[in-house]
Amino acid sequence: MAVNVEGLKDNARKTAIECLQARLCDALSLSMALKQAHWNMKGRNFIAVHEFLDEVKARVDGHVDTMAERIQVLDGTAVGTVEKVADATTIEPYPTDLTKVEDHLNALCERLRDYGSKVRKDIDTTDEAGDAATADLLTAASREADKDLWFLESHLE
Numbered sequence: 783m784a785v786n787v788e789g790l791k792d793n794a795r796k797t798a799i800e801c802l803q804a805r806l807c808d809a810l811s812l813s814m815a816l817k818q819a820h821w822n823m824k825g826r827n828f829i830a831v832h833e834f835l836d837e838v839k840a841r842v843d844g845h846v847d848t849m850a851e852r853i854q855v856l857d858g859t860a861v862g863t864v865e866k867v868a869d870a871t872t873i874e875p876y877p878t879d880l881t882k883v884e885d886h887l888n889a890l891c892e893r894l895r896d897y898g899s900k901v902r903k904d905i906d907t908t909d910e911a912g913d914a915a916t917a918d919l920l921t922a923a924s925r926e927a928d929k930d931l932w933f934l935e936s937h938l939e
Contacts, residue, residue: 787855794912799858801904802916805897805923806849807870810862812897813842815876819886822878831883831937835890838930845923852919873897884938891934898927 787795820835850860873893880886901924909917 790856791912794908795856797911798908798913798916799853799856801908801920802849802853802856803858803861804870804872805901805904805920806846806853806860806862807867808873808897808900809842809846809849809923810867811871811873811876812893813839813846815873815890815893816842818876818878819880819890822881823883823886824881825883827883827937831887834933838934841926841930845926848919849923852916856916872900887934887937891931891938894927894931894934898924898931901927 816835816839820832820839823832846862850862853860873896876893877889880889901920905917905920905924908920
């Protein structure tokens with residue numbers, strides 16, 4: 783049974799579900815890229831970056847859960863299987879041959895920057911469709927992605 787969200791038009795609901803599902807797949811892809819880097823990096827500042835990546839992943843995963851739950855509230859179905867994510871993500875595949883900390887940082891920064899850009903686009907899309915609550919949820923994800931990008935890029939200075 784659909785949740786009757788007062789004042790939310792069907793178009794807003796459908797638009798929000800589409801945006802949230804797309805970003806859910808991208809966030810899950812980003813989460814796994816962070817873990818891939820965490821497991822496989824070596825070099826200068828290893829332990830600091832290694833530990834920090836788990837913190838970034840935890841923040842991304844928190845937004846994954848919030849996005850999936852919002853999809854359910856809007857009467858959608860959150861789909862986050864490996865197969866669905868692999869097929870639907872718009873994030874570039876993470877290279878599995880990297881070992882140097884700096885190479886991982888560069889690869890992660892590219893993906894985090896791309897993710898943040900797409901989240902910001904969906905903030906506008908969901909707001910214009912009439913779902914301010916979803917736009918707000920995405921704003922929180924964007925704010926944390928931008929901050930984590932800043933932290934990661936700071937290691938490259």
